[in-house]
Amino acid sequence: MSSMHSNTGSYFSVEQLRRLELVVQLGSFTLAAGQLGLTQPAVSQQIRVLERQLGVRLLERFGRTVVPTSAGLDLLKHLPHINAAMESAYAAVSAYADDVMGTIRIGAGATNCLYLLPTVLGRLRQVFPKVRLIISTGNTDDLVRRVEDNALDIALVTLPVSSQLVSPNIILEDEIVAIRQRSAGSFPDRVDAPSLIGMPLIMLSAGTSTRGLIDAWFGSHGMKPIPEMELDSVEAIKAVVASGAGCSLLPRMAVVGTGHHPDLDVSPVFPPLHRTQVSVTRHDKTMTAALRVVMNAIASEGKRLSGAAAGPAQ
Numbered sequence: 001m002s003s004m005h006s007n008t009g010s011y012f013s014v015e016q017l018r019r020l021e022l023v024v025q026l027g028s029f030t031l032a033a034g035q036l037g038l039t040q041p042a043v044s045q046q047i048r049v050l051e052r053q054l055g056v057r058l059l060e061r062f063g064r065t066v067v068p069t070s071a072g073l074d075l076l077k078h079l080p081h082i083n084a085a086m087e088s089a090y091a092a093v094s095a096y097a098d099d100v101m102g103t104i105r106i107g108a109g110a111t112n113c114l115y116l117l118p119t120v121l122g123r124l125r126q127v128f129p130k131v132r133l134i135i136s137t138g139n140t141d142d143l144v145r146r147v148e149d150n151a152l153d154i155a156l157v158t159l160p161v162s163s164q165l166v167s168p169n170i171i172l173e174d175e176i177v178a179i180r181q182r183s184a185g186s187f188p189d190r191v192d193a194p195s196l197i198g199m200p201l202i203m204l205s206a207g208t209s210t211r212g213l214i215d216a217w218f219g220s221h222g223m224k225p226i227p228e229m230e231l232d233s234v235e236a237i238k239a240v241v242a243s244g245a246g247c248s249l250l251p252r253m254a255v256v257g258t259g260h261h262p263d264l265d266v267s268p269v270f271p272p273l274h275r276t277q278v279s280v281t282r283h284d285k286t287m288t289a290a291l292r293v294v295m296n297a298i299a300s301e302g303k304r305l306s307g308a309a310a311g312p313a314q
Contacts (some may be wrong), residue, residue: 014086016050017079019043039293049229056192068252086221102290104127107143107155108135111210112277115253116305120297132291140209144152147280153291156298158209159276167279169295171302172253176214176273179238179264180247187267193221196269200246202237203227210275214249215274237273238264250276253305275300 005146011061023032023043025072031042058072068076074174108117113274124131136152148165162166178191180199188195197218203225204211218225228246231237232255242263253259255266279298285291 012050012053014235016046017075017082019046020050020072021076021079022060023047023066024068024072027067029066033065048196057182061244064314091282099130100128100293102288103132103134104290104294105134105136105151105153106294107138107141107146107152107157109138109143109230110210111251111254113137114234115257115259116256116277116298116301119304120294124297127150128293130286133294139207144280147282150282152283153297154275154281154295156279156281158213159278160209161278163280165282166280168282169299170276170300171280172277172305173274174277175252176210176217176249176269176275177252177255178249178267178269178299179241181242181244182263182265184265186265190270190313191267192270193218193223196247196249197223197225200228201225202229202231202240202246202248203231204234204237204250205230210234210251213273217269228269234259249273257305271290275298 019032019036022035023029026032026035029044029047030040033040034041047059054071054075056071057069058075059066060069061067084263102155106117117135121133121135124133136146138146140161141159142165143152144161144163146152147155148163156171159168179189180187180198180297203214206215215225229240231240237250238254238259238261239247240246243263249269251264255264280294281291281295
């Protein structure tokens, strides 16, 4: 019989070893076949295949009894360890079905990172401590592209989303509001594009989805805003406006609740302006237990913020 070295790269199954063990325990191919519900030739053939794979003889006959060779005995000594390893492997994998665990990669814009995700992350950490969360920031186009590439499991972005590879789920209709320094006096009863265009504007940086919606809102009135300043940080814009440098348009979630700033006056605009926040995942994304609880937590926080939006901004 050929040597084991000539069969490097051959593999055998745990099931083959268990059948070998049963033959040895019963001392008979026929008795083992009866317990397995197979024919005696089928069991004999399986053992011969195993011997060819390993390149050694594992069994020999003494009269009517089948006994293991030295190689067979040495091989069977490993079976308890193999069984234990297999049970450990099955337990580790089944934990993903029975328990909520694993790593979830989330992408979000700066506003969602500041005002939506902190509550979500805190709740998940308390309830599902085995879920590891990795957070990345970026704009809508960048985050959607990373979901397409499977570099992110889920992203929170602003519509519109043009990708055909992802599924958007609405989590929040976020109103865009006007803000100005409180000590500068209250906004007029009707805050519209003409009333704002005459004020110094502190705007979000061009190229963001929210800035695009705001520019389009002005454009629907035949106006093009010329900002005094453009900043990519919502908190920086709030600080600059609170200093009296001008006014701005920001998502409402940034100025209510944890985003409330005591030195800012907040007003709805007319006609109303909203941005639709969605979570996106790939169409073919496997919905693990961990991803499901993350998506549910995000949706729940979106509903809570939507309820808060119905209340006063101050």
